[in-house]
Amino acid sequence: MTNTLYKPELLYSNGRFIANGEVLVSENGQLLETPEKASTSSTRVVDLPGKALLPGFVNVHSHSFQRLIRGKSESRIVSGKDFWSWRGTMYHAASQLEPQDVYDVARMAFLEMVLAGTTTVGEFHYLHNAPNGQPYDDPNLLSKQVIAAAQSVGLRIVLLRTAYLRSGYELPSDPGQIRFFESTNAFLENMSALIHNCSAPPSDVRFGVAPHSIRAVPLADLKKIAAWSREHKLPVHMHVAEQVAENTACLREYGATPVQLLSRERLLGPDFTAVHAIHISTDEIAMLAEANATICSCPTTERNLGDGIMAADHVMAAGISVAFGSDSQVQIDPLEDARELDYHLRLRQQERAILDQIAAQTLASRLFDCATVHGARALDLPSGGLTPGSFADFFTVDLNDVSIAGHSAEDLLPIIVFGLNRSAIRDVVVNGRFILRDKKHALQEEIISRYQETHRKVWPNTRTGGPS
Numbered sequence: 001m002t003n004t005l006y007k008p009e010l011l012y013s014n015g016r017f018i019a020n021g022e023v024l025v026s027e028n029g030q031l032l033e034t035p036e037k038a039s040t041s042s043t044r045v046v047d048l049p050g051k052a053l054l055p056g057f058v059n060v061h062s063h064s065f066q067r068l069i070r071g072k073s074e075s076r077i078v079s080g081k082d083f084w085s086w087r088g089t090m091y092h093a094a095s096q097l098e099p100q101d102v103y104d105v106a107r108m109a110f111l112e113m114v115l116a117g118t119t120t121v122g123e124f125h126y127l128h129n130a131p132n133g134q135p136y137d138d139p140n141l142l143s144k145q146v147i148a149a150a151q152s153v154g155l156r157i158v159l160l161r162t163a164y165l166r167s168g169y170e171l172p173s174d175p176g177q178i179r180f181f182e183s184t185n186a187f188l189e190n191m192s193a194l195i196h197n198c199s200a201p202p203s204d205v206r207f208g209v210a211p212h213s214i215r216a217v218p219l220a221d222l223k224k225i226a227a228w229s230r231e232h233k234l235p236v237h238m239h240v241a242e243q244v245a246e247n248t249a250c251l252r253e254y255g256a257t258p259v260q261l262l263s264r265e266r267l268l269g270p271d272f273t274a275v276h277a278i279h280i281s282t283d284e285i286a287m288l289a290e291a292n293a294t295i296c297s298c299p300t301t302e303r304n305l306g307d308g309i310m311a312a313d314h315v316m317a318a319g320i321s322v323a324f325g326s327d328s329q330v331q332i333d334p335l336e337d338a339r340e341l342d343y344h345l346r347l348r349q350q351e352r353a354i355l356d357q358i359a360a361q362t363l364a365s366r367l368f369d370c371a372t373v374h375g376a377r378a379l380d381l382p383s384g385g386l387t388p389g390s391f392a393d394f395f396t397v398d399l400n401d402v403s404i405a406g407h408s409a410e411d412l413l414p415i416i417v418f419g420l421n422r423s424a425i426r427d428v429v430v431n432g433r434f435i436l437r438d439k440k441h442a443l444q445e446e447i448i449s450r451y452q453e454t455h456r457k458v459w460p461n462t463r464t465g466g467p468s
């Protein structure tokens with residue numbers, strides 16, 4: 001067995017950087033304890049002069065196909081004025097995609113994630129049926145396309161297979177959603193088959209269960225799905241309180257908001273991730289904290305959709321773990337999500353560094369943890385840090401890049417969190433394998449050219465980019 005020893009100029013360690021640190025990786029891609037003298041004849045040495053090495057980012061919430069609507073919904077004429085009308089543009093893209101397109105678009109989104117230092121994606125996948133609304137011969141065909149895309153790019157994927165059962169409380173079935181719908185029994189059967197037939201190792205491909213939202217999954221079905229998830233020890237992810245209208249409908253149907261309902265029905269827990277959790281009260285924050293649930297915040301998407309601002313100060317003061325997701329892919333940059341979490345509060349409160357010193361942690365270290373270790377927790381992964389026994393997932397940055405040049409080991413982390421340009425990211429390693437080496441991904445040209453073909457197909461009228 002040949003181990004590999006990585007020797008960066010600076011190594012991230014618990015919220016700061018140390019000079020001459022080393023990272024030892026086993027042949028099967030696990031981080032090992034670094035002995036006093038790791039360099040032996042059976043150890044391969046990778047010198048990384050001029051580079052800092054940091055744990056890879058965990059993107060907890062992605063809808064890869066939505067990469068296709070980037071920039072296509074920035075007009076009121078095309079996409080209306082709010083989240084609900086924006087969905088028309090999203091449904092237009094979703095309705096166009098053949099299985100090959102789903103693969104090609106996912107590869108594009110995943111490539112961009114890698115270029116941003118991401119090593120794991122949690123893909124909240126709800127595109128299941130053929131364009132006519134019927135299941136494919138293999139009802140997991142599109143899930144498998146997305147998994148194959150991640151494998152092609154080299155990114156670890158946690159496929160959060162999504163249950164989408166209805167359009168909403170007292171709402172007629174929306175034709176834009178026919179590719180999403182399944183029955184609860186079909187969902188559970190398909191989920192079982194997908195896991196059972198997956199031949200990839202759990203270091204590369206994993207699974208979670210994602211009831212889409214209270215709006216899309218009635219309570220009785222939600223309880224059944226949650227019980228199944230817990231029996232199979234899988235993480236549960238759900239959109240919660242992204243929009244006020246969603247809370248209002250839930251109040252009408254159940255006499256409770258989504259968080260109140262989830263708490264009352266004992267559906268919250270350490271395995272539960274509430275995606276967004278924007279429109280929640282102090283009492284609801286306490287319920288999520290009490291259950292030790294995670295909140296996945298998606299600030300770049302939330303500001304684009306006009307969703308609102310998550311009360312990260314109250315949430316973090318209550319001890320809730322916050323992770324990040326690129327969600328609609330309007331931007332793919334985990335550090336932009338990280339800094340916006342604080343910036344949005346600054347704009348509202350006209351103060352600075354609002355999340356600093358909560359539980360005596362510095363702001364940069366806290367935001368970096370959200371993008372790494374908290375994400376790994378939400379997806380139940382041994383990753384996110386550089387601790388022995390974890391997956392060897394990390395990236396390097398060029399210490400001479402214009403966006404971060406001029407630093408000391410002590411202040412490099414806040415410079416990275418608040419100023420790093422994605423172009424500074426040089427190498428990305430997943431499970432001990434280089435998937436980006438000196439800014440080059442082996443399949444980059446092919447992935448981009450295939451994506452451009454799909455883009456032309458979905459948006460033939462490139463002048464307006466609007467749905468016909």
Ligand SMILES: [Zn+2]
Pocket residue numbers: 061063124239275327328
């Ligand atoms: Zn989402």
